[in-house]
Amino acid sequence: MREERLATCACxxxxxxxxxxxSTVSLCHCLACQRRTGxxxxxxxxxxxDRIKVEGEAKSFSRPSDSGHPVTFHFCPRCGSTVFxxxxxxxxxxxxxxGSFADPHFPAPSQAVHEECRHAWVRAVI
Known part of the structure; x- marks a missing residue:
């Protein structure tokens, strides 16, 4: 049986x-991700x-990505956490x-993107 991983919002x-x-774990330095995560x-x-099941109410917000393709974010209307x-x-x-998995053993990022926006004091990890 394949392992199930649970991600939740703060509440x-x-x-x-x-x-x-x-399939991939990606660390993104873009300014939009910085604003989204704080x-x-x-x-x-x-x-x-087909390997994802969502439960609970979500609100959504769409915006163009840095590459111009739309991205729709889903967040909890109660606590505001963006989960997926x-x-x-x-x-x-x-x-x-x-971070929604709250699992310190979660697989590490396999790629970093938009490193041109990386803060100078943040060390490259990939």
Whole structure:
């Protein structure tokens, strides 16, 4: 049986169950991810759409990515946590915020993108 991974918002009302390991874990330094997370980068785990189950109410917000392709973010209407998003350029995948898994043993990022926006004091980890 494949391992199930549970990601939740801060209040636990929006939940994503993912089966197995992610296809990719990506660390993004873009300014939009910095604004979305309130941190200096965002980290997304990409799972094939058919390996994801979403439970609970979510609100959504769409914006163009830095490459110009739309991305729709889904967040909890109660606590505001962004738990997952759908990148149009990768329509067969759902991206889940790695921090939502609250698992210190979660697989590390395999790639870093938009490093031109990386804060000078943040060391490259990939």
């Amino acid at each position: 636990g009302k929006l939940r994503v169950t993912a089966l197995g390991n992610p 941190s200096v980068y965002g980290i997304a785990a990409f799972f094939e759409r 998003w759908e990148p149009q350029r990768k329509a067969d995948f759902i991206a889940v915020a790695v």
